[in-house]
Amino acid sequence: MTALQEHYAQCEELLRARDRDLWLACLFAPRDARPHIHTLYAFALEAADVSAKVTQPLLGEMRLQWWIDALEGVAAQGEGPRANPAADALIDTIERFALPRAQFIDLAEAHVFDLYDDRMPSWAALEDYCRATASAPLRWAAHILGADLRAPSARAFAEAGLALGLTRIMRALVQSPQQEKFLPDEAFADARSDARDDGLRRALKEMRTRALAHYDEAGRLAADLGAARAALLPCAIVPLYLERLAGSDYDPACLLGEPSPLRRQWRIWRASRGIGL
Numbered sequence: 001m002t003a004l005q006e007h008y009a010q011c012e013e014l015l016r017a018r019d020r021d022l023w024l025a026c027l028f029a030p031r032d033a034r035p036h037i038h039t040l041y042a043f044a045l046e047a048a049d050v051s052a053k054v055t056q057p058l059l060g061e062m063r064l065q066w067w068i069d070a071l072e073g074v075a076a077q078g079e080g081p082r083a084n085p086a087a088d089a090l091i092d093t094i095e096r097f098a099l100p101r102a103q104f105i106d107l108a109e110a111h112v113f114d115l116y117d118d119r120m121p122s123w124a125a126l127e128d129y130c131r132a133t134a135s136a137p138l139r140w141a142a143h144i145l146g147a148d149l150r151a152p153s154a155r156a157f158a159e160a161g162l163a164l165g166l167t168r169i170m171r172a173l174v175q176s177p178q179q180e181k182f183l184p185d186e187a188f189a190d191a192r193s194d195a196r197d198d199g200l201r202r203a204l205k206e207m208r209t210r211a212l213a214h215y216d217e218a219g220r221l222a223a224d225l226g227a228a229r230a231a232l233l234p235c236a237i238v239p240l241y242l243e244r245l246a247g248s249d250y251d252p253a254c255l256l257g258e259p260s261p262l263r264r265q266w267r268i269w270r271a272s273r274g275i276g277l
Contacts, residue, residue: 011085048114051114067108071105119185123184123210129165131162134164139157151224163218187207211242240267
């Protein structure tokens, strides 16, 4: 095994360890495409995890800037991009498939928001964040699978990413109350100061409604995607989480645990057969 092949294998192991659902979704892509798709998602995970690994925003910005410099081909001091397994595999994939480097940089820059206490100002800003961090990796995977991203049906990947990104934010609220900053300020505009819980529920209900609308639209467009439909599979588990949120009366404190791994696997398998998304 060459060093590059080993780096691709390490990306797969990273993905399998940190997001098994995402790794399972990749199993339905053609074998020769999987290492590259693993690498895309490994990069997205690495960028998303920066805020949890640092104690100061500046340190997080430095980590994200390292990725930006690697993507731009800027020489790094010490460990260069090609010495980092994930970066080496990612740069190889970008070059091999002529993927748009600017979008990878946009993803890294979007995660700077994670590092600070500023609140998301609007629903439009939140959806822009989800497009950069969740829709883009699905579009890259679709490109590798041969999708024509100029076709009207390619909007399915943007819609699926919006549904997935919004759902991830709602799941994160259960793990960390600090994630409430992702709920847009405009969602609380009509909430009384003594009715914070009502405002939170209203914001979550609106977020669920938006996520479900994007999911349904992705499903409507998916029929014309052919083999590239496999790039939508990470979104297949979204309804399981949206059902739990509605069942909790939009109270994140009641969302204990997650749907079982078997249910999640079943949803991904069904979607791979064209049942559902």
